[in-house]
Amino acid sequence: MQLFEDIKKSTQDAVETVFGKPVDIENIAIQHTRKDFDGDVTIVVxxxxxxxxxxxxxxxxxLGNYLKESVDTVSDFNVVKGFLNLVISDSYWVNVLGKITENVSFGIETTNSGKTIMVEYSQPNTNKPLHLGHLRNNMLGYSLANILMANGHKVIKANIINDRGIHICKSMLAWLRxxxxxxxxxTGLKGDHLVGKYYVEFNTHYQAEIKDLVSNGATLEEAEKTAPLILEAQEMLKKWEAGDSGTVSTWKEMNSWVLKGFDASYKTLGVDFDEIYYESNTYLLGKEHVAKGLDKGYFYKKDDGSVWCDLKEAKLDPKLLLRSDGTSVYITQDIGTAVQRFEDYKLDRQIYVVGNEQNxxxxxxxxILKKMGYAWAASNYHLSYGMVELPSGKMKSREGTVVDADDIMDEMVSTAKKLSLELGKLDDMPEDEREELFKIIGLGALKYYLLKVEPKKQMLFDPEESIDFNGHTGPFIQYSYTRIQSLVKKAGANYNNDNGYGYDLDPLEKGIIKLINQYPSIIKEAGDSLSPALIANYVYELAKEFNHFYQSLPILKLDDEQIAAFRINLAETTGRVIKSAMNLLGIDVPDQM
RNA sequence: GCACCCGUAGUUCAACUGGAUAGAAUAUCUGACUUCGGAUCAGAGGGUUGGGGGUUCGAAUCCCUCCGGGUGUACCA
Incomplete structure (x- = not known):
């Protein structure tokens, strides 16, 4: 933040002048003054x-004396123990607000950083529908992409669809049978749900077979490996890989259903991608890199023909790259796609949004990439997020406790509808606009709930509590926004911000300006630390501060037109920041609710 | 066993990356102009930051150790 930079520099000068010795600017500890003390900026001495x-x-x-004397913006100071609290003049804050008001893209970095970043997220399997965990993943990825763009980077949003493998064959087999x-x-079922139904069907029969085998004396492990269904699924996978036309055409058909279903879910959720990869196209990538690595001595071959990478330097166990029969494993593909992407897009960075189970x-x-000598190996980052748990514990598909993504989105929207109709403020709104509004509110609640928690932390999703629209929630922020819009609308066009405005700011007014002023540095911080939660918590704080102001001070009822104009402008600017921040989170804000 | 992550009011989450008296929400209790939108606002109670050591002017934050929870540790993906 500019103010901090300026004060730091002034303090540096002050130290040198007052104490006769230079000080490294790194050693000047500066922070916002806590609310319970007087002042705006605090130097820790x-x-x-x-x-x-x-x-x-x-x-x-x-130092305080010196700064008060020599720096215009410092109007006063007080000292509490080792803390020097500086009071910044009201005219400075009024000025700041004026500049922000004029800046159409306030907070958003408009000059290109020259960096290209790929953010990969979502990564669904095509054997079953999306669930709550995917929602956290999608929102994190989508929001992160927005935040990185707001930091001036070029961002490529990528998705990789895991559309091949044994899990798909299970669904296919069950459907055929x-x-x-x-x-x-x-059936009228969404394609992904229909296919998911057969995935469950497969498992039901498969479990029955296992039980049978076990009761006939097999161990569980044996039973799992030798049950007729699993053998048949494996057989099907081989046929798929061999390009068997019947298998491939079933696969194509069922996949198209699923993908259509995913598209619908993505559309409802409001996320999108610039580049979609399909594992069926990429799963063979990487073999030639392994061969090359073998030549160069990065990898080694065992007697049975399998290829391995030694990772002692990274304190990791050796990793298999090619099976003894020459086929590739999952990581082989990842090596291939990473190389391809960095080469194709000249990426400066790649971020994988994937759950912490894949740390x-x-x-x-x-x-491995580092060992292969790629300079960009260190530019890869795994944004690892924690699992979403239910009050009953983990989501388990076998126990039917998985929260389906489409279901929960529907539920949130219908709760928004019920609540809105109860409040009865929408009588003059056309039907189609209302439906749109319920989506904005319901999804806003869900998305905010998922994003406000620090990504790496495991989080709890309580279906009862998360449906709450009061307190620290998306709808609370949306509501604050609508009140601002209503206020601005009522004020009409007959107000303008007076630059020469000079009166003592109310602490509530100043509090809001200070918060708004922080917005660009919050965006930067969120980008640096890859955390949408920072934006989420910031915008909540801003909305809360505004509500306090709105409740305590008159605006349109004021006789003093100058002050009224100032406050309307303050409200409008707050509204702009709220909207901007919410959009970074992928959340819409309505004008009325 | 080993590796990584987490542990903060009853509950769900913060704490500007080492700064002041650890903050919100929720739940509970109390209050708010005859209302610029009450999906709001104000107030009260609620904490040995899992325990114990250390590092320093200063620790929820860094180090060690123990306890509790999660995740991983495949010729699966």
Whole structure:
């Protein structure tokens, strides 16, 4: 933030002038003054005591005097222990607001950083519909992409669809055997749900077979490996890989259903992609890199023909890259796609948004890339997020406790509808606009709930509580926004911000300006630390501060037109920041609710 | 066993990356102009930051150790 930079520099000068010794600017500890103390900016003087050779209070006092005298923006100061609290003049804040008001793209970095970043997220499997965990993933990825763009980077949003493998064959097999030719059209089911139904069907029969085998004396492990269904699924996978036309055409058909279903979910959720990769196209990538690595001695071959990478330097176990029969494993593909992407797009960075259960996988992947000598290996980052748990514990598909993405989105929207109709403020709104509004509110609640928690932390999703629209929630922020819009609308065009405005700011007014002023640095911080949660918590704080102001001070009822104009402008600018921040989170804000 | 992550009011989450008296929400209790939108606002109670050591002017934050929870540790993806 500019103010901090300026004060830091002034303090640096002050130290040199007052104590006769230069100080490194890194040693000047600056922060926002806590609410329960007077002032706006606080210098922590402890790190300066070595230079001042005086007690903290005296050091602070001397610096405060100097700053008050020589810096225009510092209008006063006070000292509490080792903390020098500076009061910044009201005219400075009024000026700041004026500049922000004029800046159409306030907070958003408009000059290109020259960096290209790929953010990969979503990564669904085509054997079943999306669930709550995917929603967290999608929102994190989408929001992160927005935040990185707001930091001036070029961002490529990528998705990779895991559309091949044994799990798909399971659904296919079950559908062929028990599906009676069902289609999304014939059943009215969404394609991904229909296919998911057969994935469950497969498992039901598979479990029954296992139980049978076990009761006939097999161990569980044996049973799992030798049940007829699993053998048949494996057989099907081989046929798929061999390009068997019947298998491939079933696969194509069922995949198209699923993908259509995913598109609908993505559309409802409001996320999108610039580049969609399909594992069926990429799964063979990487073999030639392994061969090359073998030549160069990065990898080694065992007697049975399997290829391995030694990762002692990274303190990891050796990793298999090619099976003894020459086929590739999952990580082989990841090596291939990483190389391809960095080469195709000249990426400066790639971020994988993937759950923390794959921490080890990415550690290994990045270590291998490093060993292969790629300079960009260190530019890969695994944004690892925690699992979403339910009050009953983990989501388990076998126990039917998985929260389906489409279901929860529907539920949130219908709750928004119910609540809105109860409040009865929408009588003059046309039906189609209302439906749109319920979506904005319901999804706003859901998305905000998922994003306000620090990504790496595991989080709890309580279906009862998350439906709450009061308190620290998306709808609370949306509501604050609508009140601002209503206010601005009522004020009409007959107000303008008076630049020469000079009166004592109310602490509530100043509080809002200070928060708004922080917005660009919050965006930067969120970009640096890859955390949408920072934006989420910031915008909540801003809305809360505004509500407090709105409740306590008159605006349109004022006789003093100058002050009224100032406050309307303040409200409008707050509204703009709220909207901008919410959009970074992928959340819409309505004008009325 | 080993590796990584997490542990903060009853509950769900913050704490500007080492700064002041650890903040919100929720739940509970109390209050708010005859209302610029009450999906709001104000107030009260609620904490040995899992325990114990250390590092320093200063620790929820860094280090060690123990306890509790999660995730991983495949010729699966």
């Amino acid at each position: 402890f790190p300066l005591l070595k230079i001042s050779k005086k007690p903290p209070e005296e050091t602070a006092e001397m 028990w599906g009676k030719g069902e289609t999304p059209e014939s 080890h996988h990415f550690q290994v992947l990045f270590a």
